[in-house]
Amino acid sequence: MQLEILPNLSSDFLSLLKDSYNYDVIIKVKEKEFKAHSIILYARSNYFKLLLSEGRIFNEDNTICLKMMEIDPNVFEMIMIYIYTGIMDFSNVADETIFSFLLTTFRLCLFEATAYTQSYLVDHAKPWIQKNFSTVLNTIFKLANCRKLQNYCVKYLCLEAKSFFSSRDSLRLSKNILSLILDLDNLYIEEIDLWEYLLEWGITQIHNNFNHKFNKTIILSKWNIIQFGEALKKTLDPLIYRIRFREINPDDFYEKIKPYKLIIPNDIYDDLMSYYLIGTPTKIGMPSLPRRGKISRILEGGKNSIYDCDDFNLILYFGNGDLILDGVNGICDKSDYEFCLLNDDEKCFEAEELEIFSVNV
Template sequence: MTFEYSQEISNDYEKLLENEKECDVIIYAGENQNLKEILAHSLILCTRSQYFCAAFSNEWVEKKDGKFIFKKPNISPELFKIILRFIYCGKIDLTNLQGSELLKLLIAADELNIQTLIPCIQKFLIKDKKEFLQNNIMEILQMVYLHELFSDLLDYCLENIKRIFNSDKFINLEASLLKFLLKQDDLRLDEIEIWEYLIKWGLAQEQEFNQDVSKWNQDDFDNFKNIIQKFIPLIRFYDISSQDYLNKVKPYEKILSEELREEILKFHLVPGHKPTLNYLPKRSIDSTLINQKHVALFANWIDRKDEYIKSPYKFKLLYRASRDGNTASAFHKNCDNKRATITVVKIKDSEQIVGGYNPLEWDISGYKSTKDSFIFSFTDRMDLQTGKVGYSNGDQYSIICYKKNGPVFGYNNLYHYNSWISNPVMTNNQYSYPKLDGMPNGSFNIDDYEVFQVL
């Protein structure tokens, strides 16, 4: 029989910190009038922090009268005490800290290599300090984008990219940071919007530019090209409609190479032309039915999480009925043996979508049991609040794979057989999936349906 008293040990270490007995470390935190002396124990610091362990083992820390001396003028005494308490007993209370203090604490935790503390601070900021983040998003982006461990805050900034681009400070963005942003494959913006923001930034770099491009001479175009030329390869021109290209890109067309202009022209005029120059994947999901916000919500449902800041999954389009043929054979040809997939169905002449998640794989092997599959319904796909989800009870009909069928979820809960049908049947006094409000009854017509591999 095993007994654990971890809380008692934690309390004892907290008392040790408060009593400061046999301390052999002196930390001078803060500077000037805010300079304070804090005592600690080298054995505990070395055990709990890679930073202090390296300092003691490499002997690059000052030692005087048998005590190790650390000087940390960039970390306030108040924040250092918070970090020490976490090092000693694993306790931290962020409730009364302001947003700016939390950012300083995050930087300090990174400097002292307290890695377990970093995600805690980020999650607290995102959950409880949203107003602060939104009001200071540009400064926060500049702080976090080069820190690998600050990925949660970086994801938050990227999820709010429009707020960044609409900021008054956007035109002062460093070129390296703008390049970093334009490299992102999942910005929640239309490509023409990204182009317009790039033009806005470029025009602001030279006061001499006339805002009316129709009045530019060749020198103006040459100067402008020199400013934004390095960003041109990052623009997905083939995702810009011909109308938007004509109205918003063509006025600046002289800054594009002749080869690129020729490729864009062929792309819009020659059916099936596959461009080879400056071709990049779509920033958003390849879908006519859903967007990245749906992907983030589906990720929450897949992992049964309250909220992801950014989806840990990518959705790869395997099948689109209108493109590949609305038949069971076409579905199986494109979707079998591809592991986890999600199916999205748009009901005809409406904004309602329904569908389901298969965590296993499609094939023609018959019944499959799982508690991780689900079905869903959005009465309005443009309003995520209308989304409802129901998980399988784990019976043998969770997923059904028949050669003559497309996707089948549950015992007739939602399935494709020539048409789409929802007509749940009970077995053992229960349905395979809960009944969802808004799910159609019987056979229903659709505009299209898509199946995505979940990677």
């Protein structure tokens, strides 16, 4: 019979960390020093294993000296407690600090702690994530094993795209992350709104880079059009290729896109003019599918009932948010749904073995 009595083991190792008995490593984290044991660091973290194996810097007491000046000392103290005891205590810890803890565990190759921390944030810190959404987005997609947090952010972004892209926080997105977002097929936002956001984002980047205040009115003036147009065109490349121009109606194209002709690549503009004037199919390799499906009807299994989605005034959620209905508008992740092709014009998704949704795309 095998017995596991872990609480006492964790307690003993915590005492070892606090007492620093027979320590052989000093880690300087900004203004604070941590005394540790190389054998424990080596066993618990691949990051420290590599660091300790490559080369050691000793002081006059024959102690290994390491510097980690970019980490918050409070976060590193939590890291050391986890390394020694396997315990993570987030009670009375600010969500921002927990997020920093997540990033630090990933950097130090403490992937078990990373996985647990991302789950904690999704389950207990949604308001903080939403309030600091750009900061979270700009960071988490660099972390390979944060799939749960990534999925939550994508689903939240798709549903709240209109409000998010109307916020100042959205202008802080990095170019790489914005490129990934514009590739999503289920953003709940009109394409013309994305276009106007993209202009505002580009202007903000130039403002930040050159420390000069610009706005869309200034771009249109003859005084600045040469000076500013090329900078904005360069900033928006290749993001502009991810705008689904075919989903923008002719009136909006004329009023909100045509004035910015000089920042639109010639191949895109010529292609769009042919599309809007004579209906020629676009030839440029731009995305053409609409971002949102239109839900035309719901067939309720077993009752032979058909509901017109125009009758729905509430937002309906199915499959834990994988399918979201808001009136006739629908967002579908499809991850929990069986996909089948009905004909050239319709697609359906089978949800929870009860409902079938006919989606016009």
